[in-house]
Amino acid sequence: MAGGAASGGSAASDTYAKARHWLLMPSWVVLGFFVFAPVCVMVIYSFLTKEFRGGVIWEPTLAAYDQFFFDRGLFGDSDPTLQWTYISIFWRSIWQAGLATILSLLIGFPTAYYIATRPAKTRALWVFLITIPYWVNLLIRTVSMKFLLRDEGPLNDFLLNIGLINDPLHIINTNLAVQLGLFYSYLPFMVLPIYASVERYNFTMSEAAADLYATKFTTLRRILLPAVKPGVIAGCILVFVPSLGAFLAPDLLGGAKNFMIGSLIEEQFKGNAGNWPFGAAASMILLSMVMIILLIFSSQQRRAGADQ
Amino acid sequence: MSAKTDVKTYAGFRLITILCVVILYAPLVVVTVYSFNASESITNWGGVSLRWYVDIFTGPESAKFQQAAINSFSIAIIAATLATGIATAAATAIVRGGKYRLRTPSLGLISLPIMVPEIVLAVATLIFFNSIGFTRGYMTILVAHTAFCIPFAYLPIQARMQGIEDTYEHAAMDLYATKAQAFRRILLPLMMPGIISGFLLAFIVSLDDFIITNFVKGAGIETLPTAIFGSVKQGLKPNIMAISTMLLGLSVVMVTISYFVSKSDNTK
Numbered sequence: 001m002a003g004g005a006a007s008g009g010s011a012a013s014d015t016y017a018k019a020r021h022w023l024l025m026p027s028w029v030v031l032g033f034f035v036f037a038p039v040c041v042m043v044i045y046s047f048l049t050k051e052f053r054g055g056v057i058w059e060p061t062l063a064a065y066d067q068f069f070f071d072r073g074l075f076g077d078s079d080p081t082l083q084w085t086y087i088s089i090f091w092r093s094i095w096q097a098g099l100a101t102i103l104s105l106l107i108g109f110p111t112a113y114y115i116a117t118r119p120a121k122t123r124a125l126w127v128f129l130i131t132i133p134y135w136v137n138l139l140i141r142t143v144s145m146k147f148l149l150r151d152e153g154p155l156n157d158f159l160l161n162i163g164l165i166n167d168p169l170h171i172i173n174t175n176l177a178v179q180l181g182l183f184y185s186y187l188p189f190m191v192l193p194i195y196a197s198v199e200r201y202n203f204t205m206s207e208a209a210a211d212l213y214a215t216k217f218t219t220l221r222r223i224l225l226p227a228v229k230p231g232v233i234a235g236c237i238l239v240f241v242p243s244l245g246a247f248l249a250p251d252l253l254g255g256a257k258n259f260m261i262g263s264l265i266e267e268q269f270k271g272n273a274g275n276w277p278f279g280a281a282a283s284m285i286l287l288s289m290v291m292i293i294l295l296i297f298s299s300q301q302r303r304a305g306a307d308q
Numbered sequence: 309m310s311a312k313t314d315v316k317t318y319a320g321f322r323l324i325t326i327l328c329v330v331i332l333y334a335p336l337v338v339v340t341v342y343s344f345n346a347s348e349s350i351t352n353w354g355g356v357s358l359r360w361y362v363d364i365f366t367g368p369e370s371a372k373f374q375q376a377a378i379n380s381f382s383i384a385i386i387a388a389t390l391a392t393g394i395a396t397a398a399a400t401a402i403v404r405g406g407k408y409r410l411r412t413p414s415l416g417l418i419s420l421p422i423m424v425p426e427i428v429l430a431v432a433t434l435i436f437f438n439s440i441g442f443t444r445g446y447m448t449i450l451v452a453h454t455a456f457c458i459p460f461a462y463l464p465i466q467a468r469m470q471g472i473e474d475t476y477e478h479a480a481m482d483l484y485a486t487k488a489q490a491f492r493r494i495l496l497p498l499m500m501p502g503i504i505s506g507f508l509l510a511f512i513v514s515l516d517d518f519i520i521t522n523f524v525k526g527a528g529i530e531t532l533p534t535a536i537f538g539s540v541k542q543g544l545k546p547n548i549m550a551i552s553t554m555l556l557g558l559s560v561v562m563v564t565i566s567y568f569v570s571k572s573d574n575t576k
Contacts, residue, residue, distance in 0.1 A: 031458060117316045203315065
């Protein structure tokens with residue numbers, strides 16, 4: 001995701017150099033017109049005045065951003081104070097996405113490590129096994145999670161039957177359910193980049209550390225982890241970024257109390273009650289956060305590349 | 309020898325890996341099993357039966373689901389085909405076009421749909437269609453899907469093309485093939501595994517999309533994910549399990565095909 005297509009390789013073959021602009025034309029037209037232009041129009045919309053039936057009036061204003069950050073009282077004439085409603089929704093999203101990322105790292109790192117240290121043949125099979133669920137429809141996976149975690153669901157049945165619990169666990173409609181849902185949605189994104197960097201790791205370094213009487217834990221922390229750090233960071237970003245703007249997991253698993261950015265944005269465009277400029281402004285704030293994360297990440301990767 | 313392999317293994321990592329696979333598959337397995345439940349209720353087990361699969365095709369909601377399936381599949385086929393064509397052309401320009409100034413911006417533009425959060429892209433597309441007065445419906449879904457499928461088709465095609473040395477097409481041109489002939493008769497067949505897996509990934513991505521479709525579809529048209537979502541919002545029902553299982557099976561089959569096609573090496 002982060003810079004996935006941005007490398008393009010270094011091969012400078014130029015067989016089709018003369019036709020290159022014609023060959024690029026379709027992608028420029030389609031992506032320019034239906035991805036780049038819409039994002040630009042969205043930026044403009046976030047500075048327009050809202051129309052009560054869901055559209056906009058073409059009058060520039062900062063009202064949408066103002067509404068996001070400040071509270072000016074019921075009639076809009078009080079002194080502005082910080083408005084916590086929306087900031088706290090963003091804060092909760094960051095928090096939820098962060099916990100889901102940590103959970104994915106705790107499970108994903110050992111998994112990636114274990115797979116990368118298998119013999120070459122079984123390795124491919126393990127990777128395949130981890131990737132399949134990612135390609136299953138996200139909605140279906142989230143619905144499956146809801147089905148599994150329900151109060152009368154198979155998980156509770158199982159735990160009750162083996163006598164581990166006496167009353168069903170209430171997981172659905174809690175923060176935990178959202179974290180589990182996000183974790184489940186994006187876990188393969190954590191495993192694959194870590195797997196790739198552990199696979200490149202030179203294990204003679206660990207052997208050298210062991211020869212010098214380093215304990216296994218010290219070797220893991222001081223030798224292996226620094227070497228595979230780029231993969232770990234990439235995995236964390238690939239889980240955190242989509243979790244931040246997720247809609248399905250909070251909506252289906254979290255219920256009304258566990259609102260996240262995605263639901264806040266979606267609500268502004270539903271039916272006639274929404275506030276389009278406000279929705280566009282909230283999207284802009286989300287997009288800026290993601291772009292900042294990706295920029296920091298890519299500059300770090302470049303620095304790491306320059307070090308080697 | 310045993311001391312050497314020992315530095316690699318950490319106690320408990322194997323267990324966590326197994327746990328990881330169990331977590332990934334448990335919800336899917338449970339839904340698959342319960343889709344064969346004969347009982348009306350989703351909680352009690354009433355024996356094995358295919359009644360919910362029959363229900364999808366003949367039950368009260370069958371017309372809705374059939375229309376949604378037709379929309380989903382036709383959009384996925386058209387969008388994936390267009391995206392694959394566009395991506396193949398773009399990959400040729402990027403990998404075989406030499407060095408030029410537009411190369412990096414083009415790559416940036418191609419990766420834009422996967423860098424922008426999906427909900428933001430959905431909002432942007434909705435606002436855009438609205439501002440140019442495009443009525444929301446089948447066409448808006450198709451156009452949006454074509455655009456965001458391009459990077460998914462592009463990645464395997466580019467990866468494949470980078471693995472093919474340009475000596476093949478040069479040999480053809482030394483034998484008086486035109487550039488177009490060298491492309492069609494030499495490069496394209498060699499790229500086929502990449503193109504097929506690009507197409508399949510784009511197809512799955514289009515078929516799976518919920519968020520963008522939900523924003524740009526307008527009233528009165530449903531795809532399978534939006535129909536399923538609408539149904540789930542009113543409560544979990546057994547026929548949803550059956551539909552989910554069928555879609556799940558389809559995804560698994562297509563990814564498996566994509567996996568083996570991309571592994572097959574026809575340059576030797």
